[in-house]
Amino acid sequence: MSDAAVATMGAVPAAHDDHHYTSTGQSSRKIVFWTFIGSECMFFGSLIATYLIYKGKSLEGPMPHEILNIPLTSFSAFDLLMSSLTMVLALAGIQRAKMGQARLWLAVTATLGMVFVGLQAYEFTHFVHEGLFLQKNLFACTFYVLTGFHGTHVTVGVIWLWTLFIGTFTGRIGPKNDLDVEICGLYWHFVDVVWIAIFTLIYLLQ
Amino acid sequence: MSEHETVHEAHAHAHPTAKKYIGIAIILTIITVIEVAIFYIPAMHPVLPPVLLSLSALKFALVAMFYMHLKFDHRLFSWVFVVPMCFATAIILALLTLFSLSHRS
DSSP states (O other), X not given: OOHHHHHHHHHSOOOOTTOOBOTTSSBHHHHHHHHHHHHHHHHHHHHHHHHHHTTTOOSSSOOHHHHOOHHHHHHHHHHHHHHHHHXXXXXXXHHTTOHHHHHHHHHHHHHHHHHHHHHHHHHHHHHHHTTOOTTSXXXXXXXXXXXXXXXXXHHHHHHHHHHHHHHHHXXXXXXXXXXXXXXXXXXXXXXXXXXXXXXXXXXXXX | OOHHHHHHHHHHHTSOOHHHHHHHHXXXXXXXXXXXXXXXXXXXXXXXXXXXXXXXXXXXXXXXXXXXXXXXXXXXXXXXXXXXXXXXXXXXXXXXXXHHHHHHO
C-alpha cells in the first residue's frame, strides 16, 4: 500500500460517537495530546540542556565515570524498548477486537515499566550509599532532577496502563474506544524516546 | 459488517502488522547492542559522540515513525511533534553556546 493511501486511511476518523473531531478530521483529544507531548519535548530539552551545561563542572566526586553502571542501564534501556513493542501489540489487539491479546500486552507493558522503575530505584539507592546525595555536587543535582522526572513519567504511565487493563474487564475500554489506549501508547512511546536520548547523552557520552 | 466496523477495521489496518512491529523491535535491540559495544571499544572513543548521537537519532526516529505511527497518521501530528522538538534542540544548543562563551570570558 502506498504511503499516500495509508495517510488517507489514517485521516479517516474512526466512527466513535463520543469523540470530537476538528476541522482537520482528526480527533481533538489526539491533537491536544500531541501538543502536550510537544510541550514535554521542551520540558525535557531544558533539563537535558541544564545537565549538559554543568557537565564536568563538579568540584568534588563522585563523578559520572566513577559511579554510572552501564550494564544495568543498558538492560533498563532494552526493557523500555521492549515495553514499546508490547504497547503497540496491545493497541493492535484492541483495534482488532482481540481483548485477550490486548489485556496480555497491557499487563506485560505495565510490568516492564515497573521493572524499569524498580531498577531506577535500585540505582538511586546504590548512588546514595556511594555518597552521591542530591546536594553533593552539580552532577548529582542535574542527574537526579533529569532522571527523576523521567522516572516519575514512567510511574504515571504504569498507573495509567493498569487503569486501562482494569478498564478492559469493566467494559470501559474496548474496540469502540481504542483512542484511550492509543493516547496512553503515545505517552508511553514518548517516555521511551526520552530515555533513548538520556541513555546516550548521560550514560554513554560521559 | 456495519459501517462502524468497516471504518474501524480500515483505521486499524492503516497501522503496521505485528510482524513489522517485531521487526522494528529487533532493529532497535541491535542498535542498542551496537551502542553499548562501541562504548567499550577504546579505539572508537575519538568518534564516540557523532556515532552514538546518530544511532540514538535513528532509534528515536524509528520509535516515532512506527510505534507512534507518525509515518501513517495525518501530517498535522508530525508538525505538532517536530516543531517543538526543533525548539528543544535550539534551546539546548543556544544554552550550551551561551554558557561556554560566558565560561571562556
